[in-house]
Amino acid sequence: MASDVSAPQAYGSVTDRIADIVLARSRAGGPGWRGGWRWRALFLATFAGVLVFFGASAWLFARGVGLWGVNIPVAWGFALGNFVWWIGIGHAGTFISAILLLLRQRWRTSINRFAEAMTLFAAGIAGLFPILHLGRPWFFYWLIPYPNRMELWPQWRSPLVWDIFAISTYLIVSLLFWYVGLIPDLATLRDRARTRGRQLAYGLLALGWRGEARHWARYETAYLLLAGLATPLVVSVHTVVSLDFAIGNTPGYHSTIFPPYFVAGALYSGFAMVLTLAIPLRRYFHLEQYITIRHLALSAKVMLATGAIVAYGYASEIFTAFYGGDEFEIAMTVDRWTGAYAPVYWTLMACNVLIPQCLWWRRVRHCPAALFGVSLVVNLGMWMERFLIVVQSTHRDFLPSSWGIFVPTAWDWTFLLASLALFAWLFLMFIRFLPLISMTEMRELVRETGRTTGS
């Protein structure tokens, strides 16, 4: 932390600095929300993408999944690749918030709030894709057990049913975790807002929080318990997602390495997305004092570690195919190297295994521009990995007569790019209306640094 935040008056200054981004942007050292052309341009561009997303969804519901390039044998295509990719991105937020909280890693404080928001939006978008890809999406609720006149129950032995429980639990728990963390900050915004509309809106959302000592005690307990519950949940969600694949007997799906390899890949892409968001944020809002180089470097180290596990997963898949001697697994592995999707395979190896090795150098870890570049490369690589698993594995299974090729249509690309725009728009709305760093935890940090330095 910088020196000026350990003084007693720093409680007020950190609060004002973060609250002003929302309430009085011009005071926070910027042109004001309405004055900034960058803000306007980004808002309009992403909002156009949101409209495209909903328009395309409506057209998809009207016309059916034939809009996409999917067919038998590749029935899952981009939709499932996007689903696994987005839900993976949605893992870093809870990891940062829950696991690093339990491990008492104080550096998480400046990045946990927006990482949680990222988690929530990514998981929400991920949840849309399985519904979009259904042949009859209006029956998606058949996966949920509810009293029905058909006297039917979901098939409890199917990972797809586990999936809906895992994803909806993850969404609800991430939302609770994020919202509980926000309550005291919403109270701060309520008390600092000057217009009636804002006072009402933040006041209602703050639930009447007034910061009484007993309330704080219960609040801290509840927050810690949520972290404790979210920790195994993070691991379970991507495990269940990987079981969607691993329980099928398709070569390329049927692998016991999948659960740990998917969880590591999720954290890998999640931390990449944290960097992709953190680096422009700290620059645009001048938050270098809060989101320091140390935060970026530590995230880079987490990427290095999870990237190594992912690389181990790739190696293990190849080793198991040849060591197991199953001719279909071997053929699938060789097809990855030389087949129709080989360019994707080699690009993903470069993006996920080769290029991130530059993070071993301290100079790269401490250079925001280089980290931003690496984070984009990893995001791209992880998307290609999901694509490869979903598409390449199914395009050549056991019988040559049932082989086929998947070629994405313009609609496939539309949904991918528009989902990115939806994510960006939700994130812009978040930084516009909610504090992107936890003011409460910042004040706590001020107190702790004040204690340790003895001021």
Place this chain on the structure above:
Amino acid sequence: MRRLYGMMAEFRSPDALLAAARAAGAAGYRDIEAYAPFPVEGLAEAVGFRRNRVPLATLAGAVAGAAGGYFMQWYAAVVSFPINVGGRPLHSWPMFIPVAFELAILCGALAAVVSMLAANGLPRLTHPVFDAPGFGLASRDRFFLCLPLRGRPADDWESRDVAAFLRGLEPAAVCEVPR
């Protein structure tokens, strides 16, 4: 006649508030309320907070979620809708673990948040302390100690007594909180 909810003293640091809360407790005051913009270690104990039921409620929620989830699957697969798949056992318990686990987490998390809010008496639309002058800074950088007067008149001897006690703690300000 103005009746008071309590008498409020304003402090500039968490340590001053903590010391004041301890002093008030030692002087025999009960139902002391202390307000801070972030959790202050030891403050809850200083104002007489003893029983935290949030952990128990969370445990109960998680156990109910797990048991309920498992029972639902067992009932569906064995009693309500048995399907014979090549003679495999209907009660295939390993396959029932993921859903039971997710429901344990979900119900535990909901119980944690709901019990925390319920025990705190939230959400509520208003509270007398919000009318205290300067209380808006309790969510920024000020620390407040409120001693209860339970509707006593402002010019009552006890109100004056409490105000005098609070002034003795050397706060930045002392004010009345109307009921």
